[in-house]
Amino acid sequence: MLTAKLLGKKIILLKGGSSIKDALSINDLFYRATLFSLNVNFHLSTYIVLYSHSLISEWNFEKYRHKILIAHEHFLDFSTFSVTTPLPGRPPLIGYIGRLSGEKGVQHFAQALPAILADRQDLRVLIGGDGQLKESIEASLQERGVTAHVDLPGWISHDDLPNYLNQLQLLILPSYTEGLPNIMLEAMACGTPVLATPVGAIPDVIIDGKTGFIMENNSPECIAENVKRALDSPDLEQIAKDGRRFVEENFSFERTVENWKEILQSVE
Secondary structure, eight states, X not given: OHHXXXXXXXXXXXXXXXXXXXXXXXXXXXXXXXXXXXXHHHHHOSEEEESOTHHHHHTTOGGGGXXXXXXXXXXXXXXXXXXXXXXGGSOSEEEEESOOSGGGTHHHHHHHHHHHHHHOTTOEEEEEOOSTTHHHHHHHHHHTTOGGGEEXXXXXXXXXXXXXXXXXXXXXXXXXXXXXXXXXXXXXXXXXXXXXXXXXXXHHHOOXXXXXXXXXXXXXXXXXXXXXXXXXXXXXXXXXXXXXXXXXXXXXXXXXXXXXXXXXXXTO
């Protein structure tokens, strides 16, 4: 960054996630060093690109508002991420797929399972991924007596994701912090409704009751209540279709390229 600045180059910094919130969520000992280095980079940047206007306040970027542009680099291969099993033909399966770490809130999803399964004994649960919380989540499931209902396949390759997503009736993303999660877009492309917390750029994509479901927070009680609300929704199939249509219209390769073309032309 310093070299580019000394050479008089324009610096466009794409901010994909909140490193500060991630550091705080795991009590990172290097939090202050991270904060210092990030602030130096933000100060040196000519422009900062965020995924959403909502991130300006969420990530405390108000002082950089004058240099912020809005764009994303996400696009999907809709021949790969497609609906191979329509929602009514799927088994009673809900789940989480992602990193098993504190900022993702997956531990709260595990804690919510007894309340979720109390009303739906036929329901099975998938928790896919790997990470530092794997052992504690396994212990939590054992302690709560729900292990028999939960599948833990470990890390799921990107090639296998469409198959897993086409089995789910609902994907739960109980994150503390996000940018614009790929798994959310990939699930929607596969016709899988998503229930998520309103963090990062998620509210720009998921409109509650229309393209997915939003829960107020990621407490176990709130997760359980909203999983039931989503699964009981009479519009669940239509919401899945509308979610698929939304990502088709907004996250194609062509649409993303056009968006960046506009951004780059605006800073020339």
